[in-house]
Amino acid sequence: MINNRNEIVETIRMIQEENLDVRTITMGISLIDCMDTDINRSCEKIYNKVYKYAKDLVKVGNEISKKYGIPIVNKRVSVTPIAMLVGVSGGDPVLYAKTLDKVAKDIGIDFIGGYSALVQKGFAPGDRELIDSIPRALNETSFVCSSVNVGSTRAGINLDAVKIMGEKVREAAELSKDRECIAASKMVVFCNAVEDNPFMAGAFHGVGEADCIINVGVSGPGVVRAAIAKTPKDASISEIADVIKKTAFKVTRMGQLVGVEASKMLGVEFGIVDLSLAPTPAVGDSVAHILEEMGLEQCGGVGTTACLAILNDAVKKGGVMASSRVGGLSGAFIPVSEDAGMIDATESGALCIEKLEAMTAVCSVGLDMIVIPGDTPAEVISALIADEAAIGMINCKTTAVRVIPAIGRKEGERLNFGGLLGYGPIMPIRKLSPKTFIDRGGQIPAPLNSLKN
């Protein structure tokens, strides 16, 4: 039964004027059966398996896009954390990165994630080698993304890993300083990482997942902002929450349709829809602008955390009903360089890293795509990771850090990554030294889950 005229007009307007799109179809592929004690054989098996499973991903994505008239911006692949394969094969982990890069290029996808290690409670064979190779791997490849999970609510935080990751973030930026420090934008440090995340740089295919699945990430900040803009300025905040829920429902239904269709066409099990509001640097596709539409003068001022909490919660409530399977990160993303409103707020001085940290306590992930001064010491980055991981650990949520030290640039300058990654002005960061704390190493104990105050 075809809908009434208003519904037709609304759907078309959402897509054509308000930047509604499916951000990504991500195929998760297990590499457990590719492990081999010979690293070359292992790489060959990976290439063959990823190629076999994902060779039609781009074609199918484009067909669905054409059939429904809905843009599907990225097609991606996530794989089993590569550290596990390194543990079996030994050898230079960068060989794996190059294999993933080659297959990504050959099948025409946008990113491949899973150059990852899970070290929240300690290092298993392969973990240290992989982590050590991350800057080099990301500098020598174009499509590979990397993530490391350093903490969880159940395990606590591995402070040794936190220390190393601060150094690796710097190293990645330094290696790629002639290319806008781009390597650091492709790595993320997690606490409570999820196994079915379709978004980059943090996507990997968890060991608890099936052999191959299709996960979908939706987008649509522009649609939510436009819906709020239509409500009267004196509408109560409960009405605003209701408007967000209804809009999130519609956005998610579209993701569900695309996910089911893609899984049918590819003959692969449907995984989850990630109910995220993912912004882009395009005008009209900003999470910050939603917060401003809710009634803030500018994102970053007092009230921002409360508005973001309402938004994040309402997006989930609306989305859950719209999809048969929900997962991933599911919430509102706040990547600074990928969001026109966040960029403006940083340039005007309204938004600072401390406020962003507070916002991450109520948003979907964490400190994301933030350009920090190039002379920031590694231990300061490590301590930033520790702070963020602590928020995730205590609040039983995923948090992450993806910061890019702007090597050789001065305050007031910016890094320009291009495309979906956008551009970011350098955001000042406090440099009071946390060195003694970070150098202690060891494990931050897992928190108590009662007496919650």
Place this chain on the structure above:
Amino acid sequence: MKAIISVVGKDTVGILAAVATKCADYKVNINDVNQTIIDQYFTMYMVVGLDELTIPFTQFVDEIQAVGKEKNLKIDCMHEDIFNMMHKI
């Protein structure tokens, strides 16, 4: 199976005829047409039946979009499922 054809652009002679001809070429049945002209801008939504469509749907989308390019209009064709999914529980 149905689809929605949407047309937006500057009003010129023969827009409806061009779209309708293309539909007829591939046995696409026009069930309903809604059109308005606001400030010389022509906006039309057409509900069409695809039961007897003679070519694959995505190819028909290409054909209908090509009419848009010829006439300097934005013409899209979207499968009905997206509207149904979005607005019906």
